[in-house]
Amino acid sequence: MYNTNYHRASSVKDAVATMGKSDDGKFVSGGQTLIPTMKQRLAAPSDLIDLRHVDSMKGIAVKGNQVTIGAGTTHAEVNASKELRKACPSICDLAGHIGDPHVRNMGTIGGSIANNDPAADYPAAMMALGAQIVTDKRTIDADDFFTGMFDTALEEDEIITSVTFTAPAKGAYSKFPNPASRYAMAGVFVSQGDSGVRVAVTGAGSDGVFRHGEMEAALASNWDSSAIAECNIDADDLLSDLHGDNSYRANLVKVMAKRAVEAAG
Amino acid sequence: MASISMTVNGKTVGGEVEDRTLLVEFIRENLRLTGTHVGCDTSQCGACVVHVDGKAVKSCTTLAAQANGCEITTIEGLASDDLHPMQQAFKDNHGLQCGFCTPGMIMAATDMVNRLGKNLDEKTIRAELEGNICRCTGYHNIVKSIQDGASKM
Ligand SMILES: Cc1cc2nc3c(=O)[nH]c(=O)nc-3n(C[C@H](O)[C@H](O)[C@H](O)COP(=O)(O)OP(=O)(O)OC[C@H]3O[C@@H](n4cnc5c(N)ncnc54)[C@H](O)[C@@H]3O)c2cc1C
Ligand code: FES
Ligand code: FES
Numbered sequence: 001m002y003n004t005n006y007h008r009a010s011s012v013k014d015a016v017a018t019m020g021k022s023d024d025g026k027f028v029s030g031g032q033t034l035i036p037t038m039k040q041r042l043a044a045p046s047d048l049i050d051l052r053h054v055d056s057m058k059g060i061a062v063k064g065n066q067v068t069i070g071a072g073t074t075h076a077e078v079n080a081s082k083e084l085r086k087a088c089p090s091i092c093d094l095a096g097h098i099g100d101p102h103v104r105n106m107g108t109i110g111g112s113i114a115n116n117d118p119a120a121d122y123p124a125a126m127m128a129l130g131a132q133i134v135t136d137k138r139t140i141d142a143d144d145f146f147t148g149m150f151d152t153a154l155e156e157d158e159i160i161t162s163v164t165f166t167a168p169a170k171g172a173y174s175k176f177p178n179p180a181s182r183y184a185m186a187g188v189f190v191s192q193g194d195s196g197v198r199v200a201v202t203g204a205g206s207d208g209v210f211r212h213g214e215m216e217a218a219l220a221s222n223w224d225s226s227a228i229a230e231c232n233i234d235a236d237d238l239l240s241d242l243h244g245d246n247s248y249r250a251n252l253v254k255v256m257a258k259r260a261v262e263a264a265g
Numbered sequence: 266m267a268s269i270s271m272t273v274n275g276k277t278v279g280g281e282v283e284d285r286t287l288l289v290e291f292i293r294e295n296l297r298l299t300g301t302h303v304g305c306d307t308s309q310c311g312a313c314v315v316h317v318d319g320k321a322v323k324s325c326t327t328l329a330a331q332a333n334g335c336e337i338t339t340i341e342g343l344a345s346d347d348l349h350p351m352q353q354a355f356k357d358n359h360g361l362q363c364g365f366c367t368p369g370m371i372m373a374a375t376d377m378v379n380r381l382g383k384n385l386d387e388k389t390i391r392a393e394l395e396g397n398i399c400r401c402t403g404y405h406n407i408v409k410s411i412q413d414g415a416s417k418m
Contacts, residue, residue, distance in 0.1 A: 006267055006284040006330040028331075035326050036308045038285075048284070050331060076320075100396025101376065102311060105320040106327065182395065 002044040008053055012136050012159055015049050019157045022047035027159060029072060029111035032103050057110065057161050062087045065167040071110025071160040076101070078109060088167040090189070094121050097175060099182055110160040116208060118149045118239070119183035123209040125173060127200035128189035131165035149208045168193030172264035174256040178243055185243055186252035190260040192223055199257060204238045204249040215257055225258040267330040273298070274342030282329050289313045291329035292339060300340040300368045304398065311397035314369040315339045321376035340368035343375070351375050354414030362401035373397050374411040383415045
């Protein structure tokens with residue numbers, strides 16, 4: 001790892017100010033993506049601004065079916081929240097299958113979303129739940145937030161402070177994990193609620209997470225896994241790598257979508 | 266340079282370290298507590314697991330500066346005069362061969378009990394060991410050890 005200068009931010013304002021003074025700084029939350037990347041020398045920020053001690057970015061609030069999750073909330077906390085599980089069990093289950101217990105104790109929802117790894121789990125949840133990503137500057141719809149592989153609508157000095165969404169009547173996430181890394185080879189989050197049916201796919205798209213209009217339409221007219229059978233998953237838009245080619249992934253997407261609908265009930 | 270201070274196994278320790286120093290480097294090289302191992306250095310194997318403020322964390326994927334002000338427990342901090350029940354269970358159940366993964370396994374196991382209680386079934390233990398890799402044992406005796414150790418904690 002190249003050397004860096006560590007700063008512990010006490011507030012969002014403090015973090016933004018420190019970022020403003022740095023040459024080429026980066027925010028760090030759980031560090032479960034950034035630190036491995038720095039160790040491989042694929043990132044070499046001049047300054048690291050630690051957001052883990054900013055209290056206003058932590059915690060989960062559920063009012064009726066309105067959910068707010070602070071960006072600094074760990075995967076373990078999302079998984080264990082009884083209040084959240086009552087309103088939206090699917091996101092708790094998703095968080096409980098990210099990486100392993102030690103990664104879940106450090107990694108945060110804000111860090112995962114900001115990173116937008118094409119195989120990460122949370123981006124699918126955000127798209128399928130129609131979530132809003134709240135930053136220190138504005139509120140961004142999930143549909144506009146994820147702009148491509150490892151790319152988001154965030155500016156360099158913009159901090160995700162929380163995410164909010166309306167818990168759907170039904171929802172579930174089904175993931176086919178890569179047996180070695182546990183990241184998704186294909187993961188599909190389905191939801192049905194006031195804003196209709198949403199189907200978001202992660203792990204498979206060559207441009208990162210995406211919604212699948214044809215599956216959404218099929219499920220809107222018939223909420224049953226059989227409704228997806230005739231849908232076309234276009235392999236041309238999907239990833240091919242040593243773990244599986246795009247036609248394999250196209251089939252996986254359909255299987256995961258069916259399982260998710262069945263799990264959502 | 267970062268000036269850090271933390272409690273490790275009940276003792277206050279500190280020092281001046283480069284900001285990029287990993288927690289595991291601080292523990293092994295500055296404190297000379299070499300029970301915490303580095304197996305992969307790429308965040309996969311769990312040989313480096315320690316508890317930070319009571320939670321299992323991969324110390325190869327945490328900066329020492331991030332742990333400034335925290336309470337750390339390493340494998341050396343578990344035993345009193347006798348071995349900790351989880352250590353004893355690994356000994357009794359032949360839960361190790363070369364022993365390289367064992368400190369991380371035991372720190373993961375005690376974290377598991379802290380979160381999930383003493384009655385752990387095999388399926389839970391195997392799922393919870395997702396982040397700990399053993400190249401020797403084939404896991405059977407590790408699972409047995411954790412089940413036994415948990416019941417005695
Ligand atoms: C062994 C292992 C297995 C894993 N398995 C999975 C898996 O199965 N599924 C999965 O989805 N993920 C997986 N991950 C990744 C993990 O979920 C990370 O925790 C997550 O991707 C990043 O969160 P973090 O808080 O650690 O972010 P960091 O590593 O601290 O930061 C990541 C990026 O986000 C930026 N950032 C962080 N917080 C904010 C914020 N609040 N606002 C703006 N920018 C911010 C940082 O500047 C950095 O660029 C795995 C990681 C490891 C090490
Ligand atoms: S050495 Fe830390 S996970 Fe392998
Ligand atoms: S006992 Fe040798 S690596 Fe586990």
